[in-house]
Amino acid sequence: MRGIIKEFSGVRVLNQVDFELKTGEVHALLGANGAGKSTLMKILNGIYTLTEGEIYYDGKKVRIHSPRDAYSCGITMIHQELDLVGCRDVSENIYLGRELYKDRAHRILDRAGMRREAQTLLDELEFDLRAEDLVEKLPPAKQQLILIARTVSCNSRVIVMDEPTSSLSHNETKQLFKVIKSLKRKGISIIYISHFLEEIFEVSDRLTVLRNGEKVTTAVTSECSTQQLIQWMIGRESVVQKNIGEPKNDHEMLLECRGLTTLRDCIKNVSFQIRKGEIVGFAGVVGAGRSEIAKMIFGAEKMAAGEIYLDGEKVVIKSPTQAVRHGISMVPEDRKQEGLVLKLNVGANMWLSYLNKLKRGVGLDYKSLNGKAQQMFQHMSIKCEGVEQGIDKLSGGNQQKVAIGKCLLNEPKLLILDQPTRGIDVGAKGEIYRLVTELARDNNTAILYISDELEEIIALCDRIYIVKQGQCVKEIDNHTQQVTKALLLKDMVD
Amino acid sequence: ADSSKVSAESSDESKTASAASSTDDKEVYEIGICCANFETPMQVAWMNAATEALDAYGNYKVDQQDGKDDPATQTQIIENFITQKKDMVIVAPTQTDALVAAVKECNEAGIPVITVNRTLGEGAEVLTEVNMDCVEAGRMSAQMVEKLLGGEGKVAYLIGTLGAGPQIQESEGFYKYLEDKPEIEVVFEQTTEWNKETAIQVVENMLQKFPAGEIDAIVCQGPDDAVGAVAACEAAGRTELLGKIIAFDYPSYVKEAIEAGTVYGTINQDPRLQGVLAAEVANEYFSNADAEFGALSSIELSVVTKENADDYEVAW
Amino acid sequence: MKTGFLKSKSKKTTSKEFTMLIVLVIMIIICIFINPVFISMSNVMNLLAQNSIIGVMALGMVFALITGSFDMSVSSTGALTAVVSTYMFIEFGLAAGIFTGLCVGIAVGLINGLLVTKVGVNAFVTTLGTQTSVRGLVYIITGAKPITGIPADYNFIGMGKIGGIFPVPALIWIILAVIMAFVLKKTRFGQYVYATGGNRKAAWLSGVNTDNIKISALVLSGLFAAIGGLIYTLRILMCTADGMDGYELKVMSACIVGGTSLDGGKGSISGCIIGTFIMGIILNILQLAGVSSFWQDAITGIILIGAVAIDSITARRRE
Amino acid sequence: MKTGFLKSKSKKTTSKEFTMLIVLVIMIIICIFINPVFISMSNVMNLLAQNSIIGVMALGMVFALITGSFDMSVSSTGALTAVVSTYMFIEFGLAAGIFTGLCVGIAVGLINGLLVTKVGVNAFVTTLGTQTSVRGLVYIITGAKPITGIPADYNFIGMGKIGGIFPVPALIWIILAVIMAFVLKKTRFGQYVYATGGNRKAAWLSGVNTDNIKISALVLSGLFAAIGGLIYTLRILMCTADGMDGYELKVMSACIVGGTSLDGGKGSISGCIIGTFIMGIILNILQLAGVSSFWQDAITGIILIGAVAIDSITARRRE
Numbered sequence A: 001m002r003g004i005i006k007e008f009s010g011v012r013v014l015n016q017v018d019f020e021l022k023t024g025e026v027h028a029l030l031g032a033n034g035a036g037k038s039t040l041m042k043i044l045n046g047i048y049t050l051t052e053g054e055i056y057y058d059g060k061k062v063r064i065h066s067p068r069d070a071y072s073c074g075i076t077m078i079h080q081e082l083d084l085v086g087c088r089d090v091s092e093n094i095y096l097g098r099e100l101y102k103d104r105a106h107r108i109l110d111r112a113g114m115r116r117e118a119q120t121l122l123d124e125l126e127f128d129l130r131a132e133d134l135v136e137k138l139p140p141a142k143q144q145l146i147l148i149a150r151t152v153s154c155n156s157r158v159i160v161m162d163e164p165t166s167s168l169s170h171n172e173t174k175q176l177f178k179v180i181k182s183l184k185r186k187g188i189s190i191i192y193i194s195h196f197l198e199e200i201f202e203v204s205d206r207l208t209v210l211r212n213g214e215k216v217t218t219a220v221t222s223e224c225s226t227q228q229l230i231q232w233m234i235g236r237e238s239v240v241q242k243n244i245g246e247p248k249n250d251h252e253m254l255l256e257c258r259g260l261t262t263l264r265d266c267i268k269n270v271s272f273q274i275r276k277g278e279i280v281g282f283a284g285v286v287g288a289g290r291s292e293i294a295k296m297i298f299g300a301e302k303m304a305a306g307e308i309y310l311d312g313e314k315v316v317i318k319s320p321t322q323a324v325r326h327g328i329s330m331v332p333e334d335r336k337q338e339g340l341v342l343k344l345n346v347g348a349n350m351w352l353s354y355l356n357k358l359k360r361g362v363g364l365d366y367k368s369l370n371g372k373a374q375q376m377f378q379h380m381s382i383k384c385e386g387v388e389q390g391i392d393k394l395s396g397g398n399q400q401k402v403a404i405g406k407c408l409l410n411e412p413k414l415l416i417l418d419q420p421t422r423g424i425d426v427g428a429k430g431e432i433y434r435l436v437t438e439l440a441r442d443n444n445t446a447i448l449y450i451s452d453e454l455e456e457i458i459a460l461c462d463r464i465y466i467v468k469q470g471q472c473v474k475e476i477d478n479h480t481q482q483v484t485k486a487l488l489l490k491d492m493v494d
Numbered sequence B: 001a002d003s004s005k006v007s008a009e010s011s012d013e014s015k016t017a018s019a020a021s022s023t024d025d026k027e028v029y030e031i032g033i034c035c036a037n038f039e040t041p042m043q044v045a046w047m048n049a050a051t052e053a054l055d056a057y058g059n060y061k062v063d064q065q066d067g068k069d070d071p072a073t074q075t076q077i078i079e080n081f082i083t084q085k086k087d088m089v090i091v092a093p094t095q096t097d098a099l100v101a102a103v104k105e106c107n108e109a110g111i112p113v114i115t116v117n118r119t120l121g122e123g124a125e126v127l128t129e130v131n132m133d134c135v136e137a138g139r140m141s142a143q144m145v146e147k148l149l150g151g152e153g154k155v156a157y158l159i160g161t162l163g164a165g166p167q168i169q170e171s172e173g174f175y176k177y178l179e180d181k182p183e184i185e186v187v188f189e190q191t192t193e194w195n196k197e198t199a200i201q202v203v204e205n206m207l208q209k210f211p212a213g214e215i216d217a218i219v220c221q222g223p224d225d226a227v228g229a230v231a232a233c234e235a236a237g238r239t240e241l242l243g244k245i246i247a248f249d250y251p252s253y254v255k256e257a258i259e260a261g262t263v264y265g266t267i268n269q270d271p272r273l274q275g276v277l278a279a280e281v282a283n284e285y286f287s288n289a290d291a292e293f294g295a296l297s298s299i300e301l302s303v304v305t306k307e308n309a310d311d312y313e314v315a316w
Numbered sequence C, D: 001m002k003t004g005f006l007k008s009k010s011k012k013t014t015s016k017e018f019t020m021l022i023v024l025v026i027m028i029i030i031c032i033f034i035n036p037v038f039i040s041m042s043n044v045m046n047l048l049a050q051n052s053i054i055g056v057m058a059l060g061m062v063f064a065l066i067t068g069s070f071d072m073s074v075s076s077t078g079a080l081t082a083v084v085s086t087y088m089f090i091e092f093g094l095a096a097g098i099f100t101g102l103c104v105g106i107a108v109g110l111i112n113g114l115l116v117t118k119v120g121v122n123a124f125v126t127t128l129g130t131q132t133s134v135r136g137l138v139y140i141i142t143g144a145k146p147i148t149g150i151p152a153d154y155n156f157i158g159m160g161k162i163g164g165i166f167p168v169p170a171l172i173w174i175i176l177a178v179i180m181a182f183v184l185k186k187t188r189f190g191q192y193v194y195a196t197g198g199n200r201k202a203a204w205l206s207g208v209n210t211d212n213i214k215i216s217a218l219v220l221s222g223l224f225a226a227i228g229g230l231i232y233t234l235r236i237l238m239c240t241a242d243g244m245d246g247y248e249l250k251v252m253s254a255c256i257v258g259g260t261s262l263d264g265g266k267g268s269i270s271g272c273i274i275g276t277f278i279m280g281i282i283l284n285i286l287q288l289a290g291v292s293s294f295w296q297d298a299i300t301g302i303i304l305i306g307a308v309a310i311d312s313i314t315a316r317r318r319e
């Protein structure tokens, strides 16, 4: 790809970007949120048409105007968003657009064949999925696996993976790397986008860094250091340092949960506590039930048994509305479906939750709301044009910051963060870590922190609970114990 | 009921049906009535009148159904009547020709059929038709406006729901009468869907287009639109048109308007009489094995104006 | 900042309404060319009065549409209101009639709301069902007979003119529009209405009681249908069993042409008013142009599609 | 593996239809208790014939609904078909009439499809607009007068009975249902219809030409509306300007009660047939029970909501 320029309604998002991919290499694409990685790849996949620039494939100039064109060139893409047909089963989604036929001439489907083939493929890839399951019933991680299986089965020569691991856990990521390596052996080229730098080092051969829509450099991965990458991506250095301050054992108890159990039996008898100003981490593999526990506290999941004490008083929380009234806020893990109202502008999203605190029956004071939002933009360094901008026009990372900002505006006593750094660049991650620690220190907010990234849990949390198969199996004090990634992993898996 | 207004003709001998099949003496006869639709009060009026009259005889059980102005629905209802083995079907066909097949099924099942208010097309046999001649009614409206205007003037014609049987036939009679009377000019025609609110809007708009002096009379195909036209003229201050409005049908509010002088007159088709007559025919059929029925029992239409307003009972 | 805010607002948020306003203006200019009587004071006042029923009903319906609900039941709700309040007007006077009428609207809206949120029946199906049932109720109550006898002086509310010029129903429409515009734009409830329609789950997880918002929106829709029914019945001083038949589609067309999205999350009161006029002047101008009734439906349908198509096309160009 | 597959299928995919089948069976049992005539051969045959128009139209509409479109225009399309083919029947005979009629249906469907996909007008608005315009066209063509004169022997298609027992329209319905069930379940097109309705973007990204699928679905809906119109006109041997008025809601109700989702992605031919019968036997049984028409609307509405509510509640319990 040469001299790629892309403008959205006059705003230049990509400026003179060159990108080249060799046969059989894994090429990582890096950059902060909004750098233009996804946009560049969508151009390659025919979803956006480029404003200027040329694409050469096998040395020949090609025009790609639709995903179909890209597919016939042998290019397929795993999108950042999980775009699947929820109401059809796994095999149908894997073969969508490339169905198997009993009678090709009349386009009569071979459903049984598709199921069989899909199951064989899934077994080969060692993905824990059944071909006949309905997609909408599967959690995001499994849906991501379907997309990976689908792409692998396309027999393409170029595969673009846009943040494939953002919703995968450790084991599944390992699984994916195995798949990537075997694809590479077959001579298939892969473009790999991720915000996890160690993944980049593990799988990629070369890498290209974008910053603000311009190419910074292309380098051989093994010759780079983490610090250098971060420098390239955000123009300055940033590291995740353990920063947990003083032990909080003398703080007042804020939340105490006893014997939480869900109706569906996913969660069995979970008990834990959080003190004021304390950051408590939940570590566990995908599907361990961390989100479910969080939702239960938040009133978004029905509780079959168990008691919740807030500030020492027993409370019954039946809906998020009540939770918010009790001073609890949650940043859900799926920001597109659950976190944000994409049809509204940034401001309306920002103050949505805060409105609950206003007195009834008064006209809204937009000046003060606007001021609050502006404050939050600055506080969190959110990159946007103002409150009137449509939130769907922001990059993923900035969207995530709005989702967190929405909760902060509420000044909650307890803040639940479910994968707050998913899909966020290192720079923004650093800012979120800073925010979280400040919030706990300065506002005495209790924080329940759920994450798949063990480093951040170790770096931020005062105490860590290991969640396994719907149960809290272990409590670790990060102040007194020497916690390492390996240690946590061992607890999570065995 | 005053049967002097009924002229039972038996001119068409071939259409005459005999009551041969009515010899079985049942305790209670079941009669299915299906009117054209429930939206027109006139339809409900004849249906209720027939029901009341039959109830008064004591040995009839009546089933009232709504044809919903849809021939297919009406066919369905009549087929269901056949399934129920009704002893007689009384129906106001939504469309003249559309129900022939359904009535033919009744003929095959040996169920006598009376049509009321509207006629049935060729091809099936009915015991009798109690109808009123919509074409004639339209003609009479034209005649009335001619008289009102003294044979010369500009007329607005407010028609009913487009495509409905009475709308078509009344328009036909109306225009036919005016064909050779060029002094009476229809300058405006618009549907009011037999609805008062729509009539108000249509007349308000019309009065914008035609300032005073460019319209001399308003002829309506229904009662609600006539009182709507009155309301619109009053609101617009076009008092010169009050008393120059001609209605159709004779409900209480048209009578009041005629007495108040805002409506000039109306055509009374007396739905009650139609219903009662149908009931009489039905009773005759079941009680008198030798009865003969004329093919047509036409209701005489009357012109009602301020002079004779009290001579007629309101229809609803 | 302030200017940037205003600029982006006029460019993005209100552009749908703006397109439609231009469509309306063009239509008006064409109308004036066809027949200059169109802009005469009396015709303008007529237009205001004639469109006030649909206009008022649209003010409520737009709330339901923004929350992502349909309301097919407004026509029957209006008819039932007309029937019940007619009885009350005759027996107990104006206040009783209005009060009972409004209660009818709220009740139907509440039933719709509870079915949609608590039982989980799709809003289109629910309101289609209530449309049919409530109409059935009207037939049962009235025996399909029209009811007359409302005291003639009540007619002032439906047909009266303030100072002999300005129609009372238009005044009611304007007052209600101002109130509802305030509610939609300036209150928390309004924000919640948009959020619920935009993404119900996200709104719920932000602490919005989305069920209550949906119910309230459908109650508002029912309430405004009832107000429409009251104006209707006070305009014609009677009620009929088939009254307001088909109004739900007219009201919905007005909202949609005014830029309200059927997917929820988008819409405005100003748009509603523009939409009401676009759809409402068609009959007037066709009559002034002397076009026969036979052409009316064909032209109405084309204008409906055309207006929305123009918006889609300009929206696409803006992208 | 195999048994697990079957079990999971019967538990998940078809459960909506299954619930509705049970509702239908319960209704039938109640009907038999009310009046045993209900299951008499002649009544069953009547029911088949009476529901065949709605049933056939639902077969096409369900495709539009599964792709996430609405089709409000089927009633007018049917009426226009009836009008055009009536002229052709009278002038040029059976084959010409049927052929032209089907072309009319395809043409309206194509216009809908192009407006929805290429111009980007919302499907509800588009088809509401074509509904109105096409009805207007019918008024213009016919001058609102009914047309008669179709040769009486063509009546066999609409009212005839094979062997004096089995109604011809029911046979047409059954044959078309089998074909469409095959198309929906066994062909690539069917697969794409589901995928387009389930998640248009995902389908598009997978290389499905979703525009073509949406257009085809609306064309099918128009085509089947035309077949419905042909049966209608051959049943009553004439056509009227207001023919088939309101059928779009009947057809849609049948589809929805049969488990078709208005959000797209879900629906089936078997469900459609069940839905058609649930809605179709109401009139029959109310009459057999001797209930006056005054009650019919009220009861129809309640059954519509009730049937869908039962499904929502059982679906919720299944979760």
Ligand SMILES: Nc1ncnc2c1ncn2[C@@H]1O[C@H](COP(=O)(O)OP(=O)(O)OP(=O)(O)O)[C@@H](O)[C@H]1O
Pocket (backbone or CB within 6 Å): A008, A013, A031, A032, A033, A034, A035, A036, A037, A038, A039, A040, A080, A393, A394, A395, A396, A397, A398, A423, A425
């Ligand atoms: N459809 C669009 N219209 C307008 N602007 C857009 C659109 N899509 C993306 N952008 C803008 O283009 C820029 C690049 O976005 P892109 O999604 O490519 O970022 P990214 O590098 O993939 O970020 P992330 O890591 O958050 O996924 C952002 O500033 C974004 O706001």
Ligand SMILES: Nc1ncnc2c1ncn2[C@@H]1O[C@H](COP(=O)(O)OP(=O)(O)OP(=O)(O)O)[C@@H](O)[C@H]1O
Pocket (backbone or CB within 6 Å): A137, A138, A139, A140, A141, A169, A266, A284, A285, A286, A287, A288, A289, A290, A291, A292, A293, A333, A452
């Ligand atoms: N909608 C659903 N239907 C059925 N099962 C579900 C649903 N949502 C979650 N589950 C199941 O509940 C269990 C707990 O899921 P949960 O999302 O809480 O896990 P988690 O630890 O948060 O993992 P993740 O990293 O994916 O967020 C998993 O086994 C999951 O498969």
Ligand SMILES: [Mg+2]
Pocket (backbone or CB within 6 Å): A037, A038, A039, A080, A162, A396
């Ligand atoms: Mg991206």
Ligand SMILES: [Mg+2]
Pocket (backbone or CB within 6 Å): A290, A291, A292, A333, A418
């Ligand atoms: Mg989770």
